[in-house]
Amino acid sequence: MSRIGRDKVVRKMAELMKAGAVMLSETCPVQGCNLPLFKLRSGEIVCPVHGRVVIVRSEEEAVEVTKKYGLAGVLDKLEDYAIKTIDSMVGEASDPSLIIEWLEVIERVERIKKTIKANPRSQS
Secondary structure, three states, rough: OOOOHHHHHHHHHHEEEEEEEEEEEEOOOOOOOOOOOEOOOOOOEEEEOOOOOOOOHHHHHHHHHHHHHHHHHHHHHHHHHHHHHHHHHHHOOOOOOHHHHHHHHHHHHHHHHHHHHOOHHHHH
16 A cells, blocks of 8 residues: 555544544454454444445354345445445556456456346345
8 A cells, every 4th residue: 555545544544533433443354454444423334445344253144244235235335345446546546456356356246246137046
């Protein structure tokens, strides 16, 4: 991460704390991030870089999250998130290999969406 990127993250973390967010001991689950997560007054958990995250600690919790948001909803949110992440990385002149990884995420999401549309029963 560039110095400008680090400064931006530190500013965001400070803004979160000024707004009353509590820094948690858990870190962002996005691979390579490892920044501390923050719990907002609303109860929502956010990463200063990646925004809203959902922490699952067991297979049962993962199933509940998938049920709550539905697979299509989760895929849509993941795709939106990946696009926003790429947009911010391009603006910061980030490492091209990280941008490629996020493009691969979008490609996989699109592939899964096509599979679901072709086989709607596979979603349940």
